[in-house]
């Protein structure tokens with residue numbers, strides 16, 4: 001069991017956005033596309049490709065003292081790996097206060113509602129928050145807004161930010177740009 005708060009606080013999207021923007025600024029990652037592996041490495045974490053016994057697992061983060069290891073499913077496509085790593089970093093910043101780990105299945109990352117944190121278990125609330133963090137990290141709100149003015153195309157934006165078109169489509173909608 002991860003060492004995390006028993007009651008997972010409701011974090012608004014805005015609060016998660018601010019947290020992610022602070023992280024990018026503090027670690028000097030302000031150019032697009034954001035490389036979550038570089039961020040993990042700057043935080044002293046090792047990131048490895050792994051073959052999990054259960055192929056529904058997309059990634060995990062494990063913290064033991066100063067040692068933090070992040071694993072990502074080696075057979076996932078690059079876009080998905082980037083999102084998974086960013087999601088695990090979300091757990092690091094938002095949820096992992098002591099030693100512990102999160103093991104994430106595809107359902108945690110790619111089949112959860114984008115926003116609604118009401119009436120759900122603390123576990124699922126954490127997953128939604130980690131997904132919000134991942135989107136804000138890979139598609140920083142300010143950068144998305146300014147690039148949208150120039151490109152005005154989800155496809156072109158997806159290429160620019162090195163994310164899937166599906167992820168960018170959702171992000172553009174969240175920011176009220178479409």
Ligand SMILES: [Zn+2]
Pocket residue numbers: 087091102103104108126127130
């Ligand atoms: Zn997760």
